[in-house]
Amino acid sequence: MARAPTTAAALLARFDPDWLDLMYNNRRRVPEHGEYFARWAAASLQARTPQAVLDQRFGPGPQETLDVFPASAGRVPAGDLAPVLVFIHGGYWRSLDKSDHSFVAPVFNRQGVCVVVPNYDLCPAVTVPDIVLQMVRALAWTWRHIAQWGGDPTRILLVGHSAGGQLAAQLLNTRWSQVGADLPADLVRHALSISGLFDLEPLMHTPSLREALRLTPEQVARVSPAWQPAPQGGTLCAVAGSDESSEFMRHNRLIRRAWGRRAVPVCEALPGLNHFSVLDALVTPGHRLHQLALAGLQRRD
Secondary structure, eight states: OOOOOOOHHHHHHHOOHHHHHHHHOHHHHOTTHHHHHHHHHHHHHHHOOTTSEEEEEOSSSTTOEEEEEOOOTTSSOTTOOEEEEEEEOOSTTTSOOGGGGGGGHHHHHTTTOEEEEEOOOOTTTSOHHHHHHHHHHHHHHHHHHGGGGTEEEEEEEEEEETHHHHHHHHHTTOOHHHHOTTSOTTSOOEEEEESOOOOOGGGGGOHHHHHHHOOOHHHHHHHOGGGSOOOSSOEEEEEEETTSOHHHHHHHHHHHHHHHHHHOOEEEEETTOOTTHHHHHHTSTTSHHHHHHHHHHHOOO
């Protein structure tokens, strides 16, 4: 059962605004963040080859489009469909774009995986609950259409980074039959959250975020995964870099405590990684994080 939100006065008594910014302002914490963005942009441009299927519309919002990166030719056994990795980008629901994250696709394509990267409208033009619904539509579209590009709709792994980790976790509790009568109840069974945010209450009071997000207590209660019941049957792997702030580490532990070990079988701090280098680990063959993604894609339960 969801708990009642803490009053603003009580929260501010516990958390100083400057401390909150120190905990949640990742660009401030990693001064070289621009180098990561530049490298990702260059790699993403190379990933958008003629084989990529760009800007497929899945909903009415201006940014409700997604990109499909089919598995590389010859990497999927004849007659089989490829498992599907849906990557949801971060940016605190207020910045970044799917085109910044195309770089995630090639390493998985070469391993016989179809990759889908959806976009969403950004705060403050929309709310965080609005973005959750947009991602619901993106997953429904993926289930209905991905076989057209060789993807298996019954083998979808959600991977989300930062704000995307919150969105991935929320989708595990979606009642898909209410979204569409044609959709299976177990459309999404497994997710991997990388540096996810599971308790949005502090973000209402973080100076660098509150004006863009405009979160209300009611919204926080609706979209904080740690305030929701554990998904029935679904699982979430929760990881964060060990060099992240103590708040990001708290979020990672919190979802295991809230949902339990059955629903969160993996809860790890990955040594030597910060909020941005953790995404490099995702696309590094042999790294623990990359292996977790592959293990999720290979599951058929």
